Amino acid sequence: MKLWYQSYVDYENGAKYWDALRLHLDAIREPETSIDIKGITPFDSYAHPVVEWRCAREMMVQAVQAEREGYDAFIGGHFQDSGRDEVRSMGDIPVVALGEASMLYACQLGQRIGLVTLNERFVAGHLHQIRKYGLEHRVTGVHGMAFEPGQLMDAISNTEKVEAARQVFEAQGQPLVESGIDILVPAGGIPMLAFSGIKDHRVGAAPVINGIPIVVKMAEMAVKLRRLTGLSVSRVSDYVKAPDHVIDEFQTHPKGL
Secondary structure (H helix, E strand, O other): OEEEEEOOOOOOOOHHHHHHHHHHHHHHOOOOOEEEEEOOOOOOOOOOHHHHHHHHHHHHHHHHHHHHOOOOEEEEOOOOOOOHHHHHOOOOOOEEEHHHHHHHHHOOOOOOEEEEEOEHHHHHHHHHHHHHOOOOOOEEEEEEOEOOOOHHHHHOOOHHHHHHHHHHHHHHHHHHHHOOOOEEEEEOHHHHHHOOOOOOOEEOOEEEOOHHHHHHHHHHHHHHHHHHHOOOOOOOOOOOOOOHHHHHHHHHOOOOO
């Protein structure tokens, strides 16, 4: 099984993150699974919808390339899941998204889920995301920290910086727990990886989700189910597949003037 893991960070600007992510992915994948990390340049360096849209377009191009190169599934490793719907309408291999997978799995562990995102500028986007997934009655709280996407990458290999980031995260998570939240989700692959070494991470009694193993296992399961049963994405409405000539046009059209 061959999986494409799409990061919104490139290796040049996120080497510590990629190296740590590679070790984490190797530790959680099945023995027969290989996972290739791919990035986006320029990387997602500023919390804003304009950057999300630009990176979503890059992810769409790379998802088509992943299928053409023979990958069995495509993992969107960016919690905002920007471009998720479009990617599913452009190819036939399973597409699994970090934010969606994390929130859906969290629903199996508790009734009320809270997100703590990197930056308050992401909060509005997460609220739209939650409504899109029909989870507004389950994911009932979103708080924001004050990090830019690149800032936490330096904490990955630094114990003191991880601890400082944990304290900021928990300061935002504690009011959610006090309001009745059962499960906390760090809304980003970078904080998930930064906190992945914390054993039985909890804020109060609320477990803290690491969505990276979840999205990888869901991708492996999606591939296995497709092989066993032929199960694939619906083409009835949202994910009607674009014609080949439209996809080719998208792949070859210049990105800018």
